[in-house]
Amino acid sequence: MLLTLEYDGTAYAGWQRQLNGPSIQQELERALHKLTGEAVGVTGASRTDAGVHALGQRAHFDTASRIPDDKWPFALNTLLPHDIRVVDSQPVGGAFHARFDARGKTYVYRFYNRRQPSALLRHYTAHAPLPLREDAMERAARHLLGLHDFAAFQAAGGTAKTTIRQIDQAVLRREGEEIRLTVHGDAFLYNMVRIIAGTLLSIGVGKLPEDAFLRAFDTGDRLQLGPTAPAQGLCLVRVDYEGLR
Amino acid sequence: MLLTLEYDGTAYAGWQRQLNGPSIQQELERALHKLTGEAVGVTGASRTDAGVHALGQRAHFDTASRIPDDKWPFALNTLLPHDIRVVDSQPVGGAFHARFDARGKTYVYRFYNRRQPSALLRHYTAHAPLPLREDAMERAARHLLGLHDFAAFQAAGGTAKTTIRQIDQAVLRREGEEIRLTVHGDAFLYNMVRIIAGTLLSIGVGKLPEDAFLRAFDTGDRLQLGPTAPAQGLCLVRVDYEGLR
Numbered sequence: 062m063l064l065t066l067e068y069d070g071t072a073y074a075g076w077q078r079q080l081n082g083p084s085i086q087q088e089l090e091r092a093l094h095k096l097t098g099e100a101v102g103v104t105g106a107s108r109t110d111a112g113v114h115a116l117g118q119r120a121h122f123d124t125a126s127r128i129p130d131d132k133w134p135f136a137l138n139t140l141l142p143h144d145i146r147v148v149d150s151q152p153v154g155g156a157f158h159a160r161f162d163a164r165g166k167t168y169v170y171r172f173y174n175r176r177q178p179s180a181l182l183r184h185y186t187a188h189a190p191l192p193l194r195e196d197a198m199e200r201a202a203r204h205l206l207g208l209h210d211f212a213a214f215q216a217a218g219g220t221a222k223t224t225i226r227q228i229d230q231a232v233l234r235r236e237g238e239e240i241r242l243t244v245h246g247d248a249f250l251y252n253m254v255r256i257i258a259g260t261l262l263s264i265g266v267g268k269l270p271e272d273a274f275l276r277a278f279d280t281g282d283r284l285q286l287g288p289t290a291p292a293q294g295l296c297l298v299r300v301d302y303e304g305l306r
Numbered sequence: 307m308l309l310t311l312e313y314d315g316t317a318y319a320g321w322q323r324q325l326n327g328p329s330i331q332q333e334l335e336r337a338l339h340k341l342t343g344e345a346v347g348v349t350g351a352s353r354t355d356a357g358v359h360a361l362g363q364r365a366h367f368d369t370a371s372r373i374p375d376d377k378w379p380f381a382l383n384t385l386l387p388h389d390i391r392v393v394d395s396q397p398v399g400g401a402f403h404a405r406f407d408a409r410g411k412t413y414v415y416r417f418y419n420r421r422q423p424s425a426l427l428r429h430y431t432a433h434a435p436l437p438l439r440e441d442a443m444e445r446a447a448r449h450l451l452g453l454h455d456f457a458a459f460q461a462a463g464g465t466a467k468t469t470i471r472q473i474d475q476a477v478l479r480r481e482g483e484e485i486r487l488t489v490h491g492d493a494f495l496y497n498m499v500r501i502i503a504g505t506l507l508s509i510g511v512g513k514l515p516e517d518a519f520l521r522a523f524d525t526g527d528r529l530q531l532g533p534t535a536p537a538q539g540l541c542l543v544r545v546d547y548e549g550l551r
Contacts, residue, residue, distance in 0.1 A: 067425040114426060134422050146425040177379050180312040180391040181359060181541075185426065296426075 062133060063159065063305065064089075064103075065149035066118040071184045071293070072144060076109045076118070085109075085145060089120065092140035097126040106159040106300040107166065110252075112292035114185065117148075117167075117299040121159040151305060165301040166249060167230075170242040170258040170294050179238075186239060187258070187294035193240070193265035198233055201264045202242070204274040205231040205257065213277035213286060216252035224250060233261070243298075255289045263287030307378060308404065308550065309334075309348075310394035311363040316429045316538070317389060321354045321363070330354075330390060334365065337385035342371040351404040351545040352411065355497075357537035359430065362393075362412075362544040366404040396550060410546040411494060412475075415487040415503040415539050424483070431484060432503070432539035438485070438510035443478055446509045447487070449519040450476040450502065458522035458531060461497035469495060478506070488543075500534045508532030 066085070074082030078090070086103060093101040106119040128136060133150035141147070173179040173186035174193055205228045212224040230245035242258055260277075263269040269287055270276075277285040311330070319327030323335070331348060338346040351364040373381060378395035386392070418424040418431035419438055450473045457469040475490035487503055505522075508514040514532055515521075522530040 067422075069425050069428070116426065138422060143423070143428050144425050146422050148420070148422045175393070177312075177383060177391050177393045178388070180314050180389050181361065181430065183314070183388050 062124060062130070063119060063121045063151050063153045063157065063302075064133060064137075064147050066115060066120060067146045067148050068115050068118065069144040069184070070109060070112050070114045073111060075111045075113070076105050076107065082111070085115075085118075086120075088141060088145055089137075092137050093122065093124075095140050096128070096136055097124055099124060099126065104159050106163050107297050109295075109297055110292050112184075114293075114296040115298075116296055118297050119159045119163070119300045119302075121153055121157055123155065149306070153305070159300075162302055163248070163300050164303055165245060165247050166297065167243065167245045167299040167301075168249070168254045169296045169298050170244070170254060170290065171296070172240040172242075172258075172262065172294060173238060174235075174240050175238045182239070184293050185296075187262075187291045189240070189262055189265070191266045193262075194267065195233065195235065195240070195265065197271045198261045198265045201261060201271050201274055202231040202233055204272070205244070209278050210281065211250055211253060211278075212281040213283050214253045214256050215250035216256070216289060218251055221250055226250065226253075231257075252289050255292070255295055256283075256286055258290035258294065260287035262290060307369060307375070308364060308366045308396050308398045308402065308547075309378065309382075309392050311360060311365060312391045312393050313360050313363065314389040314429070315354060315357050315359045318356060320356045320358070321350050321352065327356070330360075330363075331365075333386060333390055334382075337382050338367065338369075340385050341373070341381055342369055344369060344371065349404050351408050352542050354540075354542055355537050357429075359538075359541040360543075361541055363542050364404045364408070364545045364547075366398055366402055368400065394551070398550070404545075407547055408493070408545050409548055410490060410492055411542065412488065412490045412544040412546075413494070413499045414541045414543050415489070415499060415535065416541070417485040417487075417503075417507065417539060418483060419480075419485050420483045427484070429538050430541075432507075432536045434485070434507055434510070436511050438507075439512065440478065440480065440485070440510065442516045443506045443510045446506060446516050446519055447476040447478055449517070450489070454523050455526065456495055456498060456523075457526040458528045459498045459501050460495035461501070461534060463496055466495055471495065471498075476502075497534050500537070500540055501528075501531055503535035503539065505532035507535060 103120045103122045134147040137147045171186040172189040174189045178188040228246040348365045348367045379392040382392045416431040417434040419434045423433040473491040
């Protein structure tokens, strides 16, 4: 079974089951155990960090339960905390893997661009108090498009075999005091979207040149880029699979 | 001094200082006391209920402090909890009153219209799981426009001398799975916006006729209207004053 999940990452140590705090995976496995009586292990499409949110995380699991395919959201939501919601379920074959079979992912990174921070969006945006050169940020974002070696765009701890990635959408849009970066690509390295967001912010305030991404592609040098932007601005919006909704 | 305030009402028993829980007013008075050394009493434009949010609440106070007019937001925000932010400050005369001098108010009520509730917006929207007849809701909202006797539109405990109010904006807009009601009027009775929102929802699911507002104007009968919609969907967006920003 493949689930689509929405969650507020504020209270969690991240997607992955771990010792130093509650995880989304653990809550989901606990609810599945209560519901089915089985010791169900779930595999997520993306191991989101502490504080990172999701509107469309995906997770698969195997089960012998006879719960009808479309009843999983309602059944699980009665057992899950309110900051985790299952929004869709669909059957998949036994060979399906939520991470390895993902064909693309969409992330949104949100900045709140006002001198004083936001009270209502404090857990869902990163505060950007200074005026931003949005035209320069937009031009820089376009440098991300295409096939590039993103070796400079990963945090220590990344385990990817190759650092070549394809980005086919990188758009900034202002809505009132919020600036949203939407990125779609085939796959992302560890912390890649947060490094992109932090670099765009540095370009916006004039701390980095508009061609910082190009320099980082050429040199593979992490120091050409800005700081990793804070977790709470990031949201995993969608994971694409072939032939699935 | 007149402050503009943004707050997340989730953790509070409402605007007004009270015994059964923390209030926004109390937090603000505590921060002002720390900052100025004075026992400052603040008066809000609107006594928002427990769980109700604000993007543009207003509050005035008198002080002998010499803090420059534009420094209050920064100074207070270092002392306030993160779910309360002062976003603007401007000087007003000693006769000014945040509530009595208000010329108009804008409220937004947000529904989340999807079978499964929202995880990310669980504190900021009311869940509307059923399909809605949005065209009927929009036509009904237009019945609110103009000068009417809103006697039927108030909860017990209202203390207004007259129940005649002028509404000059009542608009519904869908954004993805969210439906937003924006209402602007000269003043509102106790729970009036939440009763309007609850009635529109009842019209949307076909439980009340499209002319429910007209019937309530004619009869003054609360029973012609829908239930009071939950607090967390409501946000006080703006309070207008003559000659002030």
